[in-house]
Amino acid sequence: MRDCGIATPSASLAAIPLVRAMTDDPPFGRVALAALRVLPPETAHGLALQALRRGLVAPAHGTDDPALATTVWGLDFPNPIGLAAGFDKDAVALRPLLGRGFGFVEVGTVTPAPQPGNPRPRLFRLGLDDAVINRMGFNNRGMAAMADRLENRPAQGIVGVNIGPNRSFQDPVADFEVGIAGLGGLADYLVINISSPNTPGLRGFQDKDRLVSVIAAARRARAAPAPLLVKIAPDLEADARRDIAEIARGQAIDGLIVSNTTTARPTGLRSPARAEAGGLSGRPLFVPSTRLLGEIYVLTEGRIPLIGVGGIGSGADAYAKIRAGASLVQLYTALTYHGLGLVARIKAELAGLVARDGFTSVGQAVGADHKPGGGPPDDGI
Numbered sequence: 001m002r003d004c005g006i007a008t009p010s011a012s013l014a015a016i017p018l019v020r021a022m023t024d025d026p027p028f029g030r031v032a033l034a035a036l037r038v039l040p041p042e043t044a045h046g047l048a049l050q051a052l053r054r055g056l057v058a059p060a061h062g063t064d065d066p067a068l069a070t071t072v073w074g075l076d077f078p079n080p081i082g083l084a085a086g087f088d089k090d091a092v093a094l095r096p097l098l099g100r101g102f103g104f105v106e107v108g109t110v111t112p113a114p115q116p117g118n119p120r121p122r123l124f125r126l127g128l129d130d131a132v133i134n135r136m137g138f139n140n141r142g143m144a145a146m147a148d149r150l151e152n153r154p155a156q157g158i159v160g161v162n163i164g165p166n167r168s169f170q171d172p173v174a175d176f177e178v179g180i181a182g183l184g185g186l187a188d189y190l191v192i193n194i195s196s197p198n199t200p201g202l203r204g205f206q207d208k209d210r211l212v213s214v215i216a217a218a219r220r221a222r223a224a225p226a227p228l229l230v231k232i233a234p235d236l237e238a239d240a241r242r243d244i245a246e247i248a249r250g251q252a253i254d255g256l257i258v259s260n261t262t263t264a265r266p267t268g269l270r271s272p273a274r275a276e277a278g279g280l281s282g283r284p285l286f287v288p289s290t291r292l293l294g295e296i297y298v299l300t301e302g303r304i305p306l307i308g309v310g311g312i313g314s315g316a317d318a319y320a321k322i323r324a325g326a327s328l329v330q331l332y333t334a335l336t337y338h339g340l341g342l343v344a345r346i347k348a349e350l351a352g353l354v355a356r357d358g359f360t361s362v363g364q365a366v367g368a369d370h371k372p373g374g375g376p377p378d379d380g381i
Contacts, residue, residue, distance in 0.1 A: 073255070128270040133277075
């Protein structure tokens with residue numbers, strides 16, 4: 001499983017310290033996380049999936065605060081905190097991930113045919129910046145393998161599928177059609193990924209005419225009326241942002257994910273790997289992605305549900321995204337540094353912030369920064 005980032009069965013014992021780190025189980029969590037950082041990041045990620053698959057990670061305890069429950073696209077989410085695409089590319093650990101307290105899990109990116117991705121090394125920790133750079137290149141086992149797993153997915157839990165074209169695509173629109181036709185009936189929502197910086201030419205499909213053609217093909221290919229979302233880049237020019245909002249307002253799509261990783265390198269990055277090629281995620285992405293989120297919310301007049309992604313590491317971060325316009329949020333990079341115990345902490349903090357501001361449900365806070373009487377904008381946004 002060299003190319004898919006999954007550890008071999010012999011790695012299961014080595015995964016035990018990682019389990020402690022992932023669940024933030026004192027007194028082992030901090031020590032184990034520090035020890036894991038001497039491993040190559042892709043190796044550590046593979047061990048994490050192996051631990052989850054083998055049932056070595058205990059489910060989260062407790063129940064969600066009722067104020068965190070929300071309904072989007074007619075789907076009832078127990079809380080708005082989701083796992084972003086990229087962690088479980090092949091849907092191998094759905095049951096344990098849903099059991100760790102996420103309100104939903106997005107798998108993929110999956111392509112019609114299996115592909116190994118870009119040469120290694122292709123994943124880099126920026127520990128001094130709470131960030132990661134990746135140039136994975138859609139490494140995955142392909143649509144057929146994922147379909148087998150999704151057919152046996154847990155009955156409970158909301159699962160989205162993130163779909164992309166193969167690197168060697170001759171007709172990327174056809175690749176999106178194939179993926180959506182094959183997996184649409186197995187997903188609670190579908191995501192068209194046209195914003196990864198690691199597949200040459202892919203971001204060109206954010207251009208208006210090409211995006212319209214992709215969306216039209218995807219809508220034709222859906223085997224079931226699963227909501228159709230588009231994941232956009234944080235590096236869009238103003239004209240492209242307006243075009244995408246116009247397309248969304250025209251109800252060609254059901255939602256947007258804001259945003260993917262960035263090719264920009266903000267000043268002030270301190271980690272040695274900061275110059276590596278690929279997409280930057282984590283703390284440095286928080287401000288620009290949240291600013292874009294707020295702009296897209298205004299441009300779409302609050303009529304299109306948005307998923308906010310980028311730099312979330314606390315309940316305050318999640319709340320800032322929600323007030324900026326996100327109906328749901330996702331995280332991934334922060335788990336690298338804080339373990340899966342972070343999910344429960346974010347939910348507890350978020351529930352407290354919702355109550356502090358006088359909201360009885362998290363849905364009432366969506367877009368509050370843009371509404372009269374919604375309160376002052378959060379610092380840094």
